[in-house]
Amino acid sequence: MPLSNEQLMRLARLARLSIPDDKVDITRKQLDSIFILIAQMQAVNTTGIEPMSHPQELAARLREDVVTETDCRTAFQAIAPHTEAGLYLVPKVIE
């Protein structure tokens, strides 16, 4: 099933990517070849097979409900593009 330009644009929007006009065709072509590759999986009947999400069957580890981390805000915000008064600044979302 080849991807349409509209479907590609929708995917890009979901993935928060913008694809420039001159890259649309090549991106669509390359994604189509990847879809042909992954469609090969449909050849196998997997009815009744339990999906495997992880190589080790692990239960979530529990720990004591105590503070283990110290406050690292200054260090973390030192590498942020834009901060003010301990807050991360982004463009205005609500007018």
Next chain:
Amino acid sequence: MTPVPIFDAPVSALRRALDEKEISSVELTNIFLDRIEAFDPELNAFITVDRDRALAEARSADARIARNEADPLTGIPLAHKDVFCTEGILTTCASRMLSNFVSPYDAHVVSLLKQAGAVSLGKTNLDEFAMGSSCETSYYGPVINPWKPGTIAGGSSGGSAAAVAARLVPIATGTDTGGSVRQPAAFCGITGIKPTYGLISRYGTIACASSLDQGGAFGASAEDCAFLLSSMTGFDTRDSTSLDRPVENYAAIIGAGAPDAARPLDGLTIGVPRDFFSTGLNDEIRTAVEGALAQYRALGASLRDIDLPNVRLAVPAYYVIAMAEASSNLTKFDGVRYGHRAAEYADLVDMYCKSRSEGFGAEVQRRILTGTFVLSHGYYDAYYLQAQKLRRLITGDFERAFAECDLIACPTSPATAWALGEMSDDPVQMYLGDIYTSPVNLAGLPGLSHPCGFNAAGLPIGLQLIGSYFSEARLLTAAHRFQQATDWHLRRPPIAGSAHIPDTIDK
């Protein structure tokens, strides 16, 4: 004893020389830093080299050695793949997105190796966000294979592999999501091991695909890998998938002598998946791998044909899972808390889109888009769930095989290193090269690649050994005994024969 240049000495010889004060860690570190300065411009194996920091670490290692408190790696230089976070030094993941990122903390692996007293020379080049098999997707340019100019080093840990092969550093760390340690090790003619999933903490390792990613070790030999791997493993509460198991001293285990020195692998059964040797495998690789299998037999191992029927669909299943997990992991790069932010934008969503499109390269964007697709409503069952079911079937193939054999041997890759740019326009062709390595990650098993020959063009060929869960010691022992009887792992590219400083050491 054969004298070899210091830069070509095995870790065990460096350890002895440091302990016996024949050389200091500062001297050793300077030798390798000088080699990087002289030869890395040809290879581009490093993204960041921090001479001052390395020499400071070497000085404290010398002080520790003087106090007789040295661990096996104290004072030994190494390099980290630039996917491991290092406090105070750039961690780029070979991406424009993180080209300004200085991590506020160390990855667990980095902390362990610091505690061991190893000296970090710097950070090695890779495919952007470890997505690739050739190191051509790096924002910092491709890594060149030390064996041949104009040839790729493999990927994604190609910088670490090229640096070790060219003897710019004795050992290096890497990560392996679908073959990213084993394939570049094969392409550069060195040894690389990816242990059982969960043995090495992923804390501070920038994630590509969380259920597949695993740290790994590069060295010239299995013995050198053994030294590094033991120092990288250990339980870590900060990684929910870290396994609470005792750390094994692999170098000590493989150093123990075999009862029958003439047939040191007596009693070992090696499974050979015959399907892997049929279509699509290059003849020169088949010949080299068959030759290595004959050598294993001569060392006492018995060979047995095995069948892994579902592995033929490992590549599509692997890429669906890897891309789904990567698209999810990479949502954190949005230009808000760290990394690249676009200079101009209309609103918040525009800021996300512009920052991500400017920050990520083409292959990373393709994988994010594909991952988003397979996770989206209406396609999830057909692709993502189907891939997870195939993952169960492939894992079952290995479980059945290991009821009949102790290890599996096969080629590491269906090809040797290719010319730069040869596959850049055909991502799927490149993905298909992961056929022998990616099933091992799907099952979470340990795998090792060691050199076993060369093609007519003089490029190295690798043999892959796959083990059952937690069989790292067995993998390393088998490879070590092969290497004690052969010399493929002692072959060096011309660049590693160029002695910058002509000191030698008794091996």
